[in-house]
Amino acid sequence: MRLTGERAVVTGSTAGIGAEIAVAFAREGAAVVVTGRDETRGGAVVERIIAAGGTADFVAADLGDEEACARLIDTAAERLGGLTVLVNNATGGSEGAGPVADVRTENWNAVLRLDLSAPMWCARQAIPHMRRAGHGSIVNISSRQAERPSAGLAAYVAAKAGLNGLTRALAVEEAAHGIRCNTISPGFVLNAVRDADLAPEQRETYAAMHLTRLGEAADVAAAAVYLAGPESGFVTGVNLALDGGSSIARARTLG
Secondary structure (H helix, E strand, O other): OOOOOOEEEEOOOOOHHHHHHHHHHHHOOOEEEEEEOOHHHHHHHHHHHHHOOOEEEEEEOOOOOHHHHHHHHHHHHHHHOOOOEEEEOOOOOHHHOEOHHHOOHHHHHHHHHHHHHHHHHHHHHHHHHHHHHOOEEEEEEOOHHHOOOOOOEHHHHHHHHHHHHHHHHHHHHHHHHOEEEEEEEEOOEOOOOOOOOOOHHHHHHHHOOOOOOOEOHHHHHHHHHHHHOHHHOOOOOOEEEEOOOOOOOOOOOOO
16 A cells, blocks of 8 residues: 555546556555546546546546636545645647648647646646645656658647756745655556557557556556656656656567
8 A cells, every 4th residue: 555645636547548547546545536528437446436436526527627627626635635745647648630731830839738738737727735744745647749851740849848847947936845756657558449450460569669558557557656656756757658668679570
């Protein structure tokens, strides 16, 4: 029970990586607020946690809105009796897809609001609660795209690169208050919905990008548990490449 006594908000936790992080936190003893825009899916995650003996609640929030971010954090702190962990996981990149020459300003801004501004808004609101608690951990879920971008994802790439910088700034600013901030940058992670119809040849191509195996949401959750808990008490300002070694080499040369 590595997170006993911790009180956590995990954004974008109604499905996928965020849901696995929320479940893993609760399994390790944390009280968790699940959040997103879909109350039905969020309720299902909460039920999953409670059925396993954990503590969780759901708070709906549209993180593209600054005031909604503030309400989310304060509501979570009120329901949990404080706040010590924030995981900024909510993301969206499709609205800004396309090469820079074709990106529309409104799409660019929408991606940056959710992927960069929202984590800042949530962190800004969470910091006073963490200071009162005497400690805290902020975990930002970034992407390897920030350093090794694919064509057509300029807004997403820029936002995640900014998130990496925000992590370092927060780590410097809040160290004196016992608040740590770190980044996890996953590589390709299997998604139950997106990859349900993944063709064998596509799977082989993705597998060839890794030295170990394809990533899963549980891998990200395990890293988040570590960075949220006391075992990483001497770790702040780092960007953990969680990519099965694909950032240093490929298992097989792609044709």
